[in-house]
Amino acid sequence: MREFSFSYKLDEINRAAEQLSRHAGGTKIWLFIGDMGAGKTTLIKAISQALGGGGDFSSPTYSIANEYSMNNGKGSIFHLDLYRLRSIEEAWDIGIEDYLLGGDYCFVEWPQLIMPLLKEGEFITINITSISENERKITIFI
Ligand SMILES: Nc1ncnc2c1ncn2[C@@H]1O[C@H](COP(=O)(O)OP(=O)(O)O)[C@@H](O)[C@H]1O
Ligand SMILES: [Mg+2]
DSSP: OOEEEEEEOGGGHHHHHHHHHHHHTTOOEEEEEOOTTSSHHHHHHHHHHHTTBOSOTTOOSOOSEEEEEBTTSSOEEEEEEOTTOOSHHHHHHTTHHHHHHSSSEEEEESOGGGGGGOOTTSEEEEEEEEEETTEEEEEEEO
């Protein structure tokens, strides 16, 4: 497994998103690990935009699954926030397998519950930590 790190401020987030998609290669399942407020959702929205995903990136309402269609006709991006799931059964109920096996991008916040469903090599992991109020550090494991 390879890893590398870099830090970014909010006004550098688009560059951070592009850098991450370069390093991800063709991997479609990206897991985002970090505390509440670390910047997972903000980064996922920037990456989705970098990949050409259209749609409502500013929806204030919580939902477990958001879909952003890619305007270049290359499929969808699914943004899953599993924070409120309590058990693997609840993950089955939302159709987790369809998301993971569908071949579209899956960006997953709070993925711990579904780790047993994933095989090595089919996902990358991105850790986000807060270095200061206006800077975050990313470590990506490929
Ligand atoms: N690189 C960054 N530098 C400074 N602030 C950031 C950065 N990334 C995100 N933030 C801010 O952190 C806050 C929480 O972000 P959010 O993406 O909702 O976190 P999470 O999804 O991890 O709970 C937001 O106010 C966001 O603007
Ligand atoms: Mg979030």
